[in-house]
Every structure is written in C-alpha cells, then in structure tokens.
Amino acid sequence: xxxxxxxxDDNKIELEMLTLFLKDEYDILTADSxxxxxxxxxxxxxxxxxxxxxxxxxxxxxxxxxxxxxxNSLYAPIPIIVVTALDDIEAHEKALEYGAxxxxxxxxxxxxxxxxxxxxxxxxxxxxxxxxxxxxxxxxLYNRETFFAEVERTVKRNRPGSYIISCFDIENFKVVxxxxxxxxxxxxxRHVANCISLFVNRVGGTVCRYTADKxxxxxxxxxxxxxxxxxxxxxxxxxxxxxxxxxIRIGRYLVSDFSLTPNAMLDRAILAEGSIKGRYDxxxxxxxxxxxxxxxxxxxxxxxxxxxxxxxxxxAWVQPQYNHATGALIGxxxxxxWRRDGEIVPPCDxxxxxERNGFIYEMDQYIWRQVCINLRRWLDxxxxxxxxxxxxxxxxxFQEDFLDxxxxxxxxxxxxxxxxxxxxxxxxxxxxxxTIINVVNKLIKHGFTVEIDDFGSGYSSLNTLKxxxxxxxxxxxxxxxxSSDSNRGGNIxxxxxxxxxxxxxxxxxxxxxxxxxxxxxxxxGCGYIQGYLYAKPMLLxxxxxxCKSSDKEPELNKLKTVDTWDNDSFWDPKSMETLIFNSYVxxxxxxxxxxxxxxxxxxxxxxxxxxxxxFAYDFTRTGxxxxxxxxxxxxxxxxxxxQNAIDTKEESTCDVCLSNGKGRTIYLRSSIxxxxxxxxxxxxxxxxxxxxxxxxxxxxxxxxxxxxxxxxSKS
Numbered sequence: 001x002x003x004x005x006x007x008x009d010d011n012k013i014e015l016e017m018l019t020l021f022l023k024d025e026y027d028i029l030t031a032d033s034x035x036x037x038x039x040x041x042x043x044x045x046x047x048x049x050x051x052x053x054x055x056x057x058x059x060x061x062x063x064x065x066x067x068x069x070x071x072n073s074l075y076a077p078i079p080i081i082v083v084t085a086l087d088d089i090e091a092h093e094k095a096l097e098y099g100a101x102x103x104x105x106x107x108x109x110x111x112x113x114x115x116x117x118x119x120x121x122x123x124x125x126x127x128x129x130x131x132x133x134x135x136x137x138x139x140x141l142y143n144r145e146t147f148f149a150e151v152e153r154t155v156k157r158n159r160p161g162s163y164i165i166s167c168f169d170i171e172n173f174k175v176v177x178x179x180x181x182x183x184x185x186x187x188x189x190r191h192v193a194n195c196i197s198l199f200v201n202r203v204g205g206t207v208c209r210y211t212a213d214k215x216x217x218x219x220x221x222x223x224x225x226x227x228x229x230x231x232x233x234x235x236x237x238x239x240x241x242x243x244x245x246x247x248i249r250i251g252r253y254l255v256s257d258f259s260l261t262p263n264a265m266l267d268r269a270i271l272a273e274g275s276i277k278g279r280y281d282x283x284x285x286x287x288x289x290x291x292x293x294x295x296x297x298x299x300x301x302x303x304x305x306x307x308x309x310x311x312x313x314x315x316a317w318v319q320p321q322y323n324h325a326t327g328a329l330i331g332x333x334x335x336x337x338w339r340r341d342g343e344i345v346p347p348c349d350x351x352x353x354x355e356r357n358g359f360i361y362e363m364d365q366y367i368w369r370q371v372c373i374n375l376r377r378w379l380d381x382x383x384x385x386x387x388x389x390x391x392x393x394x395x396x397x398f399q400e401d402f403l404d405x406x407x408x409x410x411x412x413x414x415x416x417x418x419x420x421x422x423x424x425x426x427x428x429x430x431x432x433x434x435t436i437i438n439v440v441n442k443l444i445k446h447g448f449t450v451e452i453d454d455f456g457s458g459y460s461s462l463n464t465l466k467x468x469x470x471x472x473x474x475x476x477x478x479x480x481x482x483s484s485d486s487n488r489g490g491n492i493x494x495x496x497x498x499x500x501x502x503x504x505x506x507x508x509x510x511x512x513x514x515x516x517x518x519x520x521x522x523x524x525g526c527g528y529i530q531g532y533l534y535a536k537p538m539l540l541x542x543x544x545x546x547c548k549s550s551d552k553e554p555e556l557n558k559l560k561t562v563d564t565w566d567n568d569s570f571w572d573p574k575s576m577e578t579l580i581f582n583s584y585v586x587x588x589x590x591x592x593x594x595x596x597x598x599x600x601x602x603x604x605x606x607x608x609x610x611x612x613x614x615f616a617y618d619f620t621r622t623g624x625x626x627x628x629x630x631x632x633x634x635x636x637x638x639x640x641x642x643q644n645a646i647d648t649k650e651e652s653t654c655d656v657c658l659s660n661g662k663g664r665t666i667y668l669r670s671s672i673x674x675x676x677x678x679x680x681x682x683x684x685x686x687x688x689x690x691x692x693x694x695x696x697x698x699x700x701x702x703x704x705x706x707x708x709x710x711x712x713s714k715s
Contacts, residue, residue: 002027003049003121008037008065009083010057014108018052018083021110022117034060038068045075050120052104054083055091066098071201074140074194079120136209138186139193144216147208148262151218154206160256163205164224166217167269168196168236171247173213184241189213191239192248199232216266221254233283249273253287271295301350304340305359314338314363316370318388318543320535321508324518325527328551331386333423333510333530334371335537336363360393367391368409372420374540376413386552389421389451394428397439407446417447421472425453429468437467444469451508455496472556473500475526477511494524498592501525501678502601506556525594525681528556557679587688591626593642594681598627601683610666610690630656638670645672646682655691667691 005026009015010033019028029044031037034057041048051069055062062082069075079101084091092103101123102116134146142150155163170176170192177185193209196217200207203226205219223229237245251273253265260268272287308314318332338345354360368390378385396402410417422443429436440450451472475493500507509521512531521529535546587610589603600623627635634656641654653671669689676683 009054034065070099142208144210150206151262166252168215170213187241188239195236250284317537319537321530328553333389372413421449423451423453475509667695
C-alpha cells in the first residue's frame with residue numbers, strides 16, 4: 001500500500017511539478033494554504049507519512065504552519081520537508097529551528113525530491129516503531145509508563161511544589177459511545193487529547209492517556225488557576241464532532257512529597273477527582289490528606305463487609321411513624337445498622353459504599369428477611385402488627401432475581417403483601433426510568449404498597465409523581481431546612497401535599513424533629529410523621545414493646561371518591577372526562593374546601609366567560625379563594641351550601657349575588673357535589689348558572705306590574 005504525502009504550496013505550477021515527481025510512488029494529498037493544510041491534518045494525520053511544505057505563502061506562512069504542527073502532539077511526529085531557494089541559508093537555519101527534517105531546493109530535481117521523501121518516510125516509520133511502546137495508539141499521547149518516567153525526570157529537577165499532577169475524567173463517556181457510536185467517541189477522545197496537548201505545549205509539562213476516557217497531565221504550579229487552563233477546559237468540553245458539550249471532572253495533586261512514586265501521585269489526583277463525582281456545582285478538586293484517610297477507611301469497610309454479614313453484625317432497626325393529629329402509631333420504617341466491635345457504624349459511612357460496589361443487595365436481602373421473620377413471630381404470638389416499610393435501592397431493582405426474592409419472602413413467611421411496604425428512593429427514577437417503573441408496576445400488581453422515599457431531595461420529583469403509581473409519598477423535611485426562603489419552601493411543600501392527596505397518595509413527612517414542624521405539617525394536611533420528635537430508630541424488640549402500649553391505626557387515610565368519579569381520568573389532560581369538562585358541561589370548576597377556606601384548582605372556559613368584562617374580581621385564577629370576594633351574607637349562604645353537600649353527599653344548590661363595586665351585579669346559581677375527601681379536605685365539582693338576565697327580566701316585570709297597579713289606583 002502506498003504511503004500518503006501531504007504537499008503544501010500556494011503555487012499551482014510547483015504543486016503540479018511535485019505531484020508529478022512523487023505520484024508513482026506515493027498517494028498525494030494537496031493543500032494550497034497553511035490553513036487548508038492544518039484542516040487536512042485534522043482529518044488524515046494518522047495516515048500521513050511526510051509533509052512537504054513551502055515556506056513562502058500568503059497569510060499563514062510555512063514557519064507558522066510548522067510551529068502549530070510541532071505544538072500538537074498528534075501531528076508532531078510527522079517529518080516535514082521544507083521547500084526553499086537553493087542559496088537561502090537564513091531560511092534553512094530558521095526552518096531547522098522550527099523543526100524541519102529536510103529540504104528541497106528550487107529549481108526542483110526529481111531524483112533529489114524522491115531521495116528526500118524516501119529518507120523522511122524511513123525516519124517516520126523508525127520513530128513510529130519506537131513510539132509504539134511509548135505512546136497511546138488512539139491519541140498519540142504518552143502511555144502510562146512513559147508518562148510516569150517523564151514525571152519522575154521532571155519533578156526531581158525542581159523544588160517541591162513546583163508542579164501539579166492532574167487527572168481528567170469524561171463523565172458518562174459510555175453515553176457518548178452509545179448515542180453517537182465508537183468512531184465518534186474516538187474523535188471526542190482525540191479532541192480532548194489535542195486540547196490538553198496544546199495547553200501542555202504552551203506552558204510546559206507532559207500528558208498521557210492512562211486508560212479509556214481518562215487522561216493525566218503534569219504542568220507548572222503557576223498555571224494552576226490561570227486563564228490558560230480555564231480556556232483549555234472550556235475548549236475540551238465542546239468537541240465539534242457532537243452537538244452537545246461533555247463534562248470533564250478534574251482532580252489535582254500538588255507534587256510536594258518526592259518520596260512518592262509518580263503512580264502514587266496520580267492516585268492522589270484520582271482520589272480528588274472521585275470526591276466530586278455526582279456533583280454539579282464544581283468540576284475540579286484538589287487533594288488533601290483526609291481523602292486518603294477516607295479511602296483507607298472505605299477499603300477497611302469493603303474488606304470487612306462480607307464477614308460482617310456472615311457473622312450477623314448487621315441488624316434491622318425500625319423508626320416508628322405516627323399520626324400527629326391523634327398520637328396513634330401507624331407503622332415503621334426498617335433501617336440497617338452495623339454493630340462492629342460493640343460500636344454502631346454510622347449508616348452514612350457504609351451504605352453509599354455498598355451502593356457503589358453492589359453489596360447493598362446482599363445487605364438489603366438480609367434486612368428484608370429479618371423484618372419478615374419478626375412479622376411472622378408477632379403473628380404467631382397472636383398479635384396484629386402494623387406494616388413495616390423496607391428500603392429498596394436502585395441497584396436492587398436491576399437485579400434479575402429481585403422480584404423472585406421479594407415475592408418469595410412473603411410466601412415463605414406467609415405474610416400479606418400489605419404488611420411489607422417497599423420504599424424506593426426518588427433519585428432512583430432519575431435514570432433508566434422505564435426499567436424501574438416496569439418493576440414497580442409488577443410489585444403493585446402483585447399487591448405491594450410502594451412508597452416514594454426522600455421526595456424533594458432529587459431532581460426528578462414532578463416526573464416521578466406523574467409516572468410512578470405509588471401509594472405513599474415520603475417528604476424529606478430537608479427540603480425546607482436547606483432553603484434560604486422557608487416561606488417559599490413551605491408554600492411548595494403545601495402544594496406537593498395537596499397534589500399527592502388528590503392523586504390518591506398518602507403523605508408521610510420524615511425527619512420531623514420539633515413540635516413546630518409537626519404542627520405546621522398538620523396545618524397543611526400532612527398529619528403522618530416520622531422523626532426524632534416521636535421516636536428515634538430502635539431495635540425490633542424495643543419496637544414490639546412500644547406497640548403494646550400505643551394506640552394504633554392500621555390503615556392510612558386515603559382518597560375517597562364518589563362511585564361515578566374516575567379520579568385518574570379527570571386529571572389526565574387527554575381523557576374524555578377532561579374533554580367534556582372543558583367543552584360541553586357548561587360553566588364548571590373544581591375547588592377544594594378545608595377549614596372554612598376554598599381554593600379553585602381547575603375551571604373551564606365557560607366558567608371564565610361569566611366573569612369577563614369589567615368585573616373586578618378574578619374568580620378564574622387557580623389558587624384563588626372565591627369566598628374572600630363575597631360579603632358576609634353571601635359567604636354564609638355558600639358556606640351553608642358546602643356543609644350541606646358534605647353532610648348529605650348529594651347535590652346542593654344555592655343562589656348568590658356579586659357586585660363589582662362599579663354598579664354591575666351578577667346573580668349566580670351554584671350547584672355543587674362532593675367528589676372526593678381526604679382527612680379534613682374536600683374536593684367539589686361546581687356548576688354555575690348565570691341568572692343575571694333572568695333576574696333583570698323579573699325586575700323589569702315587577703316594575704311594570706307595579707306601574708300598572710299604580711295607574712289603576714289613580715283611576
């Protein structure tokens with residue numbers, strides 16, 4: 001197969017002559033400017049054996065082309081033969097300074113051209129063989145071993161603290177390969193490699209691709225937070241071969257301890273990079289000694305976990321749940337605890353590690369079984385235990401035998417599925433949502449109660465409510481605590497509680513520590529709580545004693561609807577019920593009533609038409625309380641009508657009149673019916689009839705009758 005030669009010359013005659021001399025022995029690529037030469041290199045550099053370059057060109061001359069080539073580690077190994085005038089000694093010397101490997105003089109000699117190119121090809125292939133053992137084949141960067149040798153040679157010639165070793169990890173690079181294909185993925189890696197090389201060539205240092213989508217770099221400390229490094233990072237994140245930016249995490253270690261091997265130095269940078277995995281508020285981290293301490297502690301946990309499970313060091317604890325309105329016990333959540341050498345290991349120390357390495361599934365199965373064993377024991381002792389919720393991690397849901405394990409446990413211990421509730425963390429639905437929803441649907445179909453745990457702590461909250469048919473929502477009180485505007489957070493929390501209830505979900509708030517929090521939750525319709533206010537996590541035997549002395553509520557309050565009301569269909573914007581509500585029923589709205597206050601949740605266009613024109617009050621805006629616009633007499637009429645509808649469970653009708661304060665009065669007939677209840681909240685369907693024209697006509701008729709009676713009396 002012929003080698004490829006790139007000829008760069010703006011003179012068409014000279015380009016044709018060079019091509020004529022070389023075309024029988026080589027494949028020829030041509031470029032008529034420095035810019036076009038670099039463009040060709042960007043696509044073909046891996047296959048080009050030699051560059052023949054004219055020095056004198058308009059725009060970007062040959063010297064600038066050589067400078068750019070030699071600064072790019074991907075192009076630098078390609079030999080360059082410079083075309084100059086025969087007697088231009090100054091041009092020869094300058095070309096050598098810029099990295100030329102040979103010369104062709106004008107006027108051209110065919111044999112001299114061939115000899116020069118053949119020698120350059122041999123140089124290229126000889127150096128390529130040597131580089132095979134020193135460089136990464138895809139990016140032409142140093143490989144790991146060569147990089148470490150360069151690091152050791154460089155840092156020991158300088159004082160401690162002069163250099164930084166840094167690692168770069170392309171986040172979710174597998175997604176790039178899956179979405180665009182491996183060829184495009186390789187181009188992304190080359191782009192990142194090129195950006196790093198340009199930076200290193202500019203500031204000094206060395207760089208390698210040490211594995212897959214990960215790179216390492218050594219550079220002078222003075223450029224740590226420089227504009228140059230920020231520019232390099234920005235450029236590296238925007239590869240031109242894909243239509244979206246990539247995210248690159250960076251870890252850095254200041255080379256201050258020369259007793260460390262280069263490998264250990266890089267390990268410290270990798271530790272720093274790993275500390276920000278999953279964070280979106282920063283992309284760069286510097287190593288400190290606590291990271292290594294944490295790594296060693298994590299390794300200790302990993303080394304001991306299997307033996308701890310085998311020896312029964314893990315324990316199933318529970319945290320009770322209460323109805324704050326009645327003080328009754330409603331159930332509990334099972335929690336994993338690790339008792340090691342008589343001390344309790346904090347769950348935050350081991351659970352994230354187990355979730356990363358997959359051991360969480362083995363530990364969870366152990367906890368599930370302990371809960372089932374105790375539920376069965378209590379049943380056998382003649383007691384009626386309350387439901388206990390167990391945690392299901394995202395990792396668990398992807399295991400092939402997960403459903404068989406869960407179904408098998410309730411069968412083995414002869415438990416009803418409503419006794420073992422399943423908590424799935426909301427963040428589990430952030431990725432691979434369809435897969436997880438399919439598993440959740442199978443659990444529900446089998447009769448299990450599924451809870452969405454830690455709602456408000458993730459990034460997919462509303463989608464989760466929309467797509468996951470769970471029965472219980474667990475609110476994370478950290479949603480308010482972490483907010484700089486507690487009023488705003490409280491308003492959102494109230495809306496979430498209402499939304500969940502009208503979707504048919506019970507709501508439990510977890511992390512409740514004060515009576516003020518509990519009272520506030522109760523005021524917005526969330527009476528079920530879990531937290532230190534009532535009880536800390538405890539052993540199962542302690543919980544059994546607590547149950548004996550506590551009032552219990554075995555069932556949670558749930559949405560109750562009239563027999564003819566399809567709650568799911570009505571809130572579906574594509575359903576027939578919604579179409580009828582919007583188009584055919586007349587003036588209608590849905591409103592919520594609680595503790596003397598009402599709030600419009602939904603209204604149709606015909607309802608809005610009643611209040612068009614110069615009417616001052618906006619009854620049509622969702623969230624508005626219509627009662628605040630009524631005078632005391634009319635408010636009393638409406639309130640009595642609402643109470644009658646609640647008491648009778650039948651349609652109830654009343655007439656009211658409203659004034660806009662500018663002389664306009666409208667008369668309305670309001671027919672309402674209760675369609676759903678939950679705790680102390682009521683959902684009503686309301687149809688309004690505008691009686692104003694009829695009342696005006698009656699007034700005119702009365703006036704006319706009175707006028708007639710007055711005329712008769714005078715006669």
